[in-house]
Amino acid sequence: MKAVAIRPGTPNSVHLQEIPRPSINEIEGGNGVLVKVLKVGVDATDREIADALYGNAPEGDDYLIIGHECFGVVEEVGANVKRLKPGDFVTATVRRPGGSIYDLIGTNDMTSEETYYERGINLRHGFMTEYFVDDQEYIVRVPEGLSHLHVLQEPMSCAAKAIHQAYEAQRRMKVWSPKVAYVLGSGQIGLLATLSLKLRGLEVFTLSRSEAPNLKASIVEGLEATYVSTKVTPMKELVKQTGKPDLIIDATGFSPIAFEAMECVGHNGVVVWTSITGGDRTTQVPSDKINIEWVLGNKLLLGSVNANRTHFEMGIRDLALGDVMYPGVLSKILTNPVDGMENHAEMMRLLIEDDNALKVYVNVAE
Template identity: 25%
Template sequence: MAIWLVGPKTLQIQPYKLPPLGPQDARIRIKAVGICGTDVHFFKELKVGDYIVKKPIIPGHECAGIVEEVGADVKHLSPGDRVAIEPSIACWQCHSCRQGRYNMCPDLKIFSLPPVNGVLANHIVHPAKNCFKLPDTLTFEEGAMCEPLSCAIHACRRANVGVETNVLVVGAGPIGLLTMLAAQAFGSPRIVVLGIKDSQLEVAKTLGADGVVKVSRNIDDVEKEVEEVKNVMGARIDVSFDCVGNSKTMSTSLKATSSGGRVCLIGIRNVNLTAPLTDNIAIREVDLVGIFAYTNTWPLAIELLRSGKIDVKALITHRFGFSQKEAQEAFETSADDGNAIQVMFNL
């Protein structure tokens, strides 16, 4: 059985025919699934950027579970193993895959990105190489959080965050808060977080942000807010992470970043952005990079959680079970402009 998105804000629990178990696959009983921002956009609008839901689809890609069966060629997993699951499948043959950047694979398939079904189901079949054993000390929920944490780890790698890198995080939702935690783990000495909700900024302070700034959605406020951000940072802003992805947040990120610094675009709220590129990228040599998903991050994500260098438990604010009623409530809670940060299913 699975939860299917069958229309705008409409979910139904229906049968799900699993693909056959291949020799290099594992069949996994799903135990925890988190709701991602992209899942919410699909739930509300049936599209994110160029990805459009054209037929019923199973949402969800942040997940962990228990191995129930493995294919004949699988040696590193056994039935009963607890695993965190990387939800992407690459071809492993193209130039990008051979260079280690399999997130750029032209044939990449990711759970819940149309037309690929997601993981909000009793069971899934997935390549065993993308299933990573969880230490006994970590919960299934923490295993599911490896997926959004991997986005943050990949962003910190792309932005070269280190012990001399002061960081601005624009956006205090789940990805923004995880990016802050990842930047801390990468050694950033000072981190300031921007957000529009007092509740999220309070969480950022609790998790160790060195400063927070409440901002508006009004693009006319950018100049004033940038000055406040610089005052709160009290030092160079070497890297800014735009964890929202609209014209205002990109403008803020570019203008706040010190000359010679770097902006990393993580969020994809809007496909087309208007931002002051010439003054910042050309004249001030601010580098602009982006990320799509992640590459080779699960072992590090699991180790950061196991070692206690990152603790994600405080981000999980709401929990739901596996039923049509609770699925509807879970997605509406995540889509609501309230105090939810990470909404989690326990199956």
């Protein structure tokens, strides 16, 4: 069967790869689930892997099948699979366990080991293929009523985790009740974080470079949040208008802005970094000022990567409620379908060249 892969360490090596069709018997204990892939989303992570900034092939292979945002339908299940049945719509988590205590309790996304395993990213093949098999533990059912939001399940899980982790960490404050949040970046994770924060009742300002009117601004406004162009109102100017926010989620992929957020968050506040920056950019920061303000202000910086099953389920609940609260808004994120894996060159062109391509995804099968 066909798959789309890269050769790690070789820039611009995206190609079609022939691989064997998998079997549920590859998974021990009768826990295998065979999934027919319907759609796969791609994002900046896939672009950076294609640029050979990171990503490694599984042991024994010289290629890495890409794609970590999947949506499919169950075709076959093992004898001991209880959660799923043929015909169910599903997505799949991305991180796979290593050997740390965190991996052993199902929080693979919090591994303490230097080596990590992520499908489509590092040392495990991804989902951009006709079929894949995995353990039922990593397959998450998607309600049929959310099938129109298909590949948003994985990025939604990342947004849900980032916000959940902030609240979990802030239990230290006993009565932390944030009122104002900034979301930096209006890509898919930024927009979905905007949704999740609105559902929690916060006043949300979503910051992006582009001036309104534009599609991202219309989505933010459709979620009843406030869109702010940093070309018009830089973040430090916005702080003068709103006061320092209690929570900042960075989803820009631009490290200078991530560090600038440290100067803008309020006392007892949290900055969550979700960006993966694969380059070698450097930036200067007012380190003494940040140091004293963070110590005296009891501020917290939190890194959040990937998501486990719990966060996928949280994200699905947020998508379901958000789709009802703000009908028709979330589907606007799904901007650029590409028909068929053989059109992988067009997929990459959209990722690299089209600034208006908010969410690129491949229609693998009907």
